Amino acid sequence: MPQADRFLRACRREAVDATPVWLMRQAGRYMAEYRALRERYSILELIKNPDLAAEVTLQPIKAFNLDAAIIFADILPPLEGMGLSLEFVKGDGPVIGNALRTAADVAALTVRPPEETLSFTLEAIRLVQAELGGRVPLIGFSGAPFTLASYAIEGGSSRNYVIAKSMMYSQPQVWHSLMDKLAEVVGAYLRAQAAAGAQALQLFDSWVGALSPADYRAYVLPYSKKAIEIAKSGSHVPLIHFGTGTSGMLPLIKEAGGDVIGVDWRIDLAAAWQQLGDDVAVQGNLDPVVLFAPLPEIQKQAARILDSVKGKPGHIFNLGHGILQHTPVEHVAALIDFVHEHTRKG
Amino acid sequence: MPQADRFLRACRREAVDATPVWLMRQAGRYMAEYRALRERYSILELIKNPDLAAEVTLQPIKAFNLDAAIIFADILPPLEGMGLSLEFVKGDGPVIGNALRTAADVAALTVRPPEETLSFTLEAIRLVQAELGGRVPLIGFSGAPFTLASYAIEGGSSRNYVIAKSMMYSQPQVWHSLMDKLAEVVGAYLRAQAAAGAQALQLFDSWVGALSPADYRAYVLPYSKKAIEIAKSGSHVPLIHFGTGTSGMLPLIKEAGGDVIGVDWRIDLAAAWQQLGDDVAVQGNLDPVVLFAPLPEIQKQAARILDSVKGKPGHIFNLGHGILQHTPVEHVAALIDFVHEHTRKG
Numbered sequence: 306m307p308q309a310d311r312f313l314r315a316c317r318r319e320a321v322d323a324t325p326v327w328l329m330r331q332a333g334r335y336m337a338e339y340r341a342l343r344e345r346y347s348i349l350e351l352i353k354n355p356d357l358a359a360e361v362t363l364q365p366i367k368a369f370n371l372d373a374a375i376i377f378a379d380i381l382p383p384l385e386g387m388g389l390s391l392e393f394v395k396g397d398g399p400v401i402g403n404a405l406r407t408a409a410d411v412a413a414l415t416v417r418p419p420e421e422t423l424s425f426t427l428e429a430i431r432l433v434q435a436e437l438g439g440r441v442p443l444i445g446f447s448g449a450p451f452t453l454a455s456y457a458i459e460g461g462s463s464r465n466y467v468i469a470k471s472m473m474y475s476q477p478q479v480w481h482s483l484m485d486k487l488a489e490v491v492g493a494y495l496r497a498q499a500a501a502g503a504q505a506l507q508l509f510d511s512w513v514g515a516l517s518p519a520d521y522r523a524y525v526l527p528y529s530k531k532a533i534e535i536a537k538s539g540s541h542v543p544l545i546h547f548g549t550g551t552s553g554m555l556p557l558i559k560e561a562g563g564d565v566i567g568v569d570w571r572i573d574l575a576a577a578w579q580q581l582g583d584d585v586a587v588q589g590n591l592d593p594v595v596l597f598a599p600l601p602e603i604q605k606q607a608a609r610i611l612d613s614v615k616g617k618p619g620h621i622f623n624l625g626h627g628i629l630q631h632t633p634v635e636h637v638a639a640l641i642d643f644v645h646e647h648t649r650k651g
Numbered sequence: 652m653p654q655a656d657r658f659l660r661a662c663r664r665e666a667v668d669a670t671p672v673w674l675m676r677q678a679g680r681y682m683a684e685y686r687a688l689r690e691r692y693s694i695l696e697l698i699k700n701p702d703l704a705a706e707v708t709l710q711p712i713k714a715f716n717l718d719a720a721i722i723f724a725d726i727l728p729p730l731e732g733m734g735l736s737l738e739f740v741k742g743d744g745p746v747i748g749n750a751l752r753t754a755a756d757v758a759a760l761t762v763r764p765p766e767e768t769l770s771f772t773l774e775a776i777r778l779v780q781a782e783l784g785g786r787v788p789l790i791g792f793s794g795a796p797f798t799l800a801s802y803a804i805e806g807g808s809s810r811n812y813v814i815a816k817s818m819m820y821s822q823p824q825v826w827h828s829l830m831d832k833l834a835e836v837v838g839a840y841l842r843a844q845a846a847a848g849a850q851a852l853q854l855f856d857s858w859v860g861a862l863s864p865a866d867y868r869a870y871v872l873p874y875s876k877k878a879i880e881i882a883k884s885g886s887h888v889p890l891i892h893f894g895t896g897t898s899g900m901l902p903l904i905k906e907a908g909g910d911v912i913g914v915d916w917r918i919d920l921a922a923a924w925q926q927l928g929d930d931v932a933v934q935g936n937l938d939p940v941v942l943f944a945p946l947p948e949i950q951k952q953a954a955r956i957l958d959s960v961k962g963k964p965g966h967i968f969n970l971g972h973g974i975l976q977h978t979p980v981e982h983v984a985a986l987i988d989f990v991h992e993h994t995r996k997g
Contacts, residue, residue: 465975467940474944514896517916517938517971519955550860553898553918570863572899592863594813598820609865625863629811 312373312442316505316543316565318586318619324611324648325372326641327444329547330627331365332377335634338364348393352378358429362443363436368634369641373442373505374433376498378426380448380509383490384457386422387414397461404460406468408476411483416490419497427501434502442505445498447536449510449548450487450528457483466515473524484528492535499542506536507545508563511626514550521554526561533562545588549626555580570625575613586619593624596632596640603636604643611647658719658788662851662889662911664932664965670957670994671718672987673790675893676973677711678723681980684710694739698724704775708789709782714980715987719788719851720779722844724772726794726855729836730803732768733760743807750806752814754822757829762836765843773847780848788851791844793882795856795894796833796874803829812861819870830874838881845888852882853891854909857972860896867900872907879908891934895972901926916971921959932965939970942978942986949982950989957993 306314312325333339339361342351351357361377381399385391390402405411420427426445433443448456456462458469473480495506508529516525533544547567551558559566559581566585568577570592578587595606607622614620622644628637652660658671679685685707688697697703707723727745731737736748751757766773772791779789794802802808804815819826841852854875862871879890893913897904905912905927912931914923916938924933941952953968960966968990974983 465940467943467975467977470938470940471943474941474948514917517936517952518919519952520938550896550917552896553922571860571896573864576899592816592866594811594816595820597813597817602820606865629813631813 308372309439309441312621313504313543315619315621316545316586320618322650323645324620324622326622326644327371327373327375328365328624328628328637328641329375331369331371331375332361333628334630335628335632335637336364336368337634338368348379349382349391352382353425355425355428355432358426359432359436362429362433366437366441369638370645371441371641373444374437375444375446375507376426376430376433376503378429378446380446380452380511381456382423382426383419383447383494384453386417386419387486387490389414389457399456399461401457401460405457405483406472408479408482411479411486414483414486416486419490419494423494423497427497430498430501430503443503444505444507444545445495445501445503446507446509447491447494447498447532449508449513450484450491450532451516451525452510452512453487453491454480454483455512455515466512470520473520477524480524484525485531488528488531489535491532492538495532495536495544496539499536499540503542505543505545507547507567508533508536510546510548510558513548513558514569518554518557521557526557529561537562545621547588552577559585565619565621567623568625573613574610574620578614578617583617586621587614588621588623590623590625591640593626593629593632596624596628596636600636600639603640607640607643608647611644615648654718655785655787658967659850659889661965661967662891662932666964668996669991670966670968672968672990673717673719673721674711674970674974674983674987675721677715677717677721678707679974680976681974681978681983682710682714683980684714694725695728695737698728699771701771701774701778704771705778705782708775708779712783712787715984716991717787717987719790720783721790721792721853722772722776722779722849724775724792726792726798726857727802728769728772729765729793729840730799732763732765733832733836735760735803745802745807747803747806751803751829752818754825754828757825757832760829760832762832765836765840769840769843773843776844776847776849789849790851790853790891791841791847791849792853792855793837793840793844793878795854795859796830796837796878797862797871798856798858799833799837800826800829801858801861812858816866819866823870826870830871831877834874834877835881837878838884841878841882841890842885845882845886849888851889851891853893853913854879854882856892856894856904859894859904860915864900864903867903872903875907891967893934898923905931911965911967913969914971919959920956920966924960924963929963932967933960934967934969936969936971937986939972939975939978942970942974942982946982946985949986953986953989954993957990961994
């Protein structure tokens, strides 16, 4: 079986020669090649220059035996395209200068085609595909409506999401109007990435675990569902639906949509899959901190995950969240090789 | 039924006249009375002066119709008693000056009786009991071994627990030795609080949701279990075992022990109880941010939780984590009254 097929076959729950593996944030600060570029360019410069974004995307593909590439981008540029100002402030992370607070703020947000607002990422996808030449598939991605709304309202990262949830509870019409716009923007952006050549898509609802299942159902699920429906309306690309802290609401994440459900490390993968049912594939779920452990511990933990779902097609190995800064590069290489060796057939 | 019985009867899964309610961090910065004291005293001064600690403990009991008091203290002073230095730094939270990194650091930790190291809290319990005169029961508490270990190793709050988990994976013998000492200190501290008059105990494993179920079982569960066994060895006080982010490992939390399992808002309470089984009581689980919502939304969400477990004895209403700063005091009062009115029998 060509390596190019392994990841996409697993997304469709078809048999594979070895379990495919890629790692969230596989292009990033733990790699010296990435840090060298970051000395010369800001994150947004890397994202908005298609040549640089393509180069960063390919760095981990050249360094490791990964089964998929993921386009180098960030979840927040779609907010810029809607009229919000985005900056990355050292130490503070992303900052939205004109955070949303009122009905008028939300009404002023524009919904424009991604070809106008996010063309740099679409162009980067085309460049990467030309470079990859079919060696491994390329994943496109977007932040999900809730995670984008939380940044847009809070103005940055948040511990308790008091401002975002307060809009949800106190101004529900404003909230629903915002989420509807975000669903359209996210859906169209994902669809455009598939049209530009991405062979799979991932919806990142990174902070959705801040919600109770009841609030997720009432205030979020319909919009993630809408975004996923739009994303998949133009093609047959598989979609991975990922969130952290979702152990208590996995069936709702599935109800919102996705061919593959991404799971963090706070639940046993086999137990998560049992809750989800056999009609979806799963992705996960090694604790990213395990990559700081000695190799035998890394291998033991990876083997536990792989063995727990052995013999059932449709597992994509990944971390439970993004690779952390300072992760030893040689451990990343060893993990990827171990996943293949441990699961290789015949 | 006297109000004094409601909470303890629910801990034992006996019928009650109305669902009992108390709120984690019910004495705190959202109350003007507390802020007034904090202008004159630091947190540690309030905790270490038994008269002041008793006064703070009683502030919410005087203001609201709560069914239990909880002694005003903090989870970290037991670390001071073992030889670590503890400070609360404005903006940064707790800081441990001499954080644990090596086998020698852990070997140097002392295990001394709580009557020597934490007598201020034991004395505060006696003072509060004299003041309460049996009106409502008093809960004693301690941080759990993992949560204390994470502060002791990281030196303060942490996002990813890389240093703590790295000790777990890379120096397992040092980790196990530390956890064993913490289990002894925590267990003895809880037992001493019961001996001083606390009629219930809560073990706070606030950050245990950072762990995978497999790591919880291997590195944490035996020590929470040991602490709980020591805590309950001298009396029949019910013990509440609470953590956040535990939706994926509730049966393991139960296996470690506790008469009542405290659940955060990231899972439906009825679903959590089903996983746990009918032989434990449950506590929870309103999202603390809901208290910022308009009253009808607060009541709707509280009713949803109460109705979902209606007719099954053994529910103690609480938030899914501590009350947040800036929570409107009148919403707290209204929530407590609503819980009683909505569930009152006859």
